[in-house]
Amino acid sequence: MATTTRFALVDCNSFYVSCERVFRPELEGVPVVVLSNNDGCVIARSNEAKALGIKMGTPFFQMKELRKRERVEVFSSNYELYGDMSRRVVSTLAQFTPSLEVYSIDECFLDLSHLPPEEVEGYGQRIRQTVLQWTGIPVSVGAAPTKTLAKVANKLAKKIAGAQGVLALEAEADIEKALRRTEIGDVWGIGRQHAKRLQQLEVHTAWDLRQMPEGWVKKHMAVTGLRTLLELRGKACQDLELETPDKKNICTSRSFGRPLTVLKDIEEALSTHTVRCATKLRKQSSCASSLTVFLMTNRFSATEQAYYNSRSMPLPRPSHNELELLRHALHLLRQMFRPGKRYVKVGIILNDLVPASEVQLDLFDKPGTEKESQLMHTLDTLRQRFGHHTLTYAVQGKKDAVWMLREEYTSACYTTDVKKLLAVK
């Protein structure tokens, strides 16, 4: 007989909001939201903000009235802070088990298969208390035989008042109860399209889906849906991913602070994105075999026709040289630029990534490759030590350029900036 599996999903409650509250404890009990880049829309909400009916993804400009009336506290997103807090949470969780998967910035899966069933709940409570004590971040814990069921358990742990943030699903009867309470669209792996279709087919809850035959699910939702079905039935199809696999594509893009019409401004933005993207590429020791640049106008505009274009090109050989990438990226941009349009966003994607070691092995006899790598390494070291802005290219323009993000409500980088940390009362 196969050994029983048990996964726990530890999920930080309203993570970005919680990060801000750690350093502004007076915001406890107050409606708080965190905005996306460019202060575009809401991407995190405190419970009080949720209670006001503020939905995920609400454009910020649409809630300005509400914000004033209800005194909602607003923050621009501060990824340096959130990334650092996330690392603290992960290292705390690592005290509890060596088998841990960092699933996202605010979620980890833990393998708890070794625990006796009756101890899971208490273990979850200890995890919860320790993370809160060590990092200030409140988390919820859901445990179950599969990842998909652990997700269900986690969601209910947040919802059920008496659960105190921890729910372990073991007995069949409990699993059934949980699945009956879970709307089909809330199941991990079932998005908007499938949820809509399933509702039409009278499948309304996770329990309804679990009753459907495998062939039926395969037909309507392909193999990913089949996997979800089996996981709902308690058969684990997904293991923990203990080490993060290398990325296959790396993308850097941003909306501009305001629409741009001048090519030179867009070139500045794209150059900066390209350098950023190449830095990420080298961080995972890869080279890109091809690149894509995309450029767009405002797709929501009622008055202007939307324009979206993207161009790709293969590189003569896989590269992580930002000078080379920069040259090609700008070339593609110039091909796509049409005068007279108001652009809102540009971005670059590096594709078909391969390990740098393989490329260098292939090219050991080509002159210049080694020198090039050394130069890139030097750039990375300098930037890491002295900041992103220490070494830039003329084409990137100067600081505070017109294309830069709007960020009106940014908090301090409390955990990484000593001066600001000392200023906290």
Added chain:
DNA sequence: TCTGGGGTCCTAGGACCC
């Protein structure tokens, strides 16, 4: 005036080959 950014996997269909 104002609507994020960064990923993954799967499938269908076309190109191409023998």
Added chain:
DNA sequence: TCTGGGGTCCTAGGACCC
């Protein structure tokens, strides 16, 4: 009236995740 059949690779697009 007939216009094979099967395999592989690539790409675009859709769906999903946070």
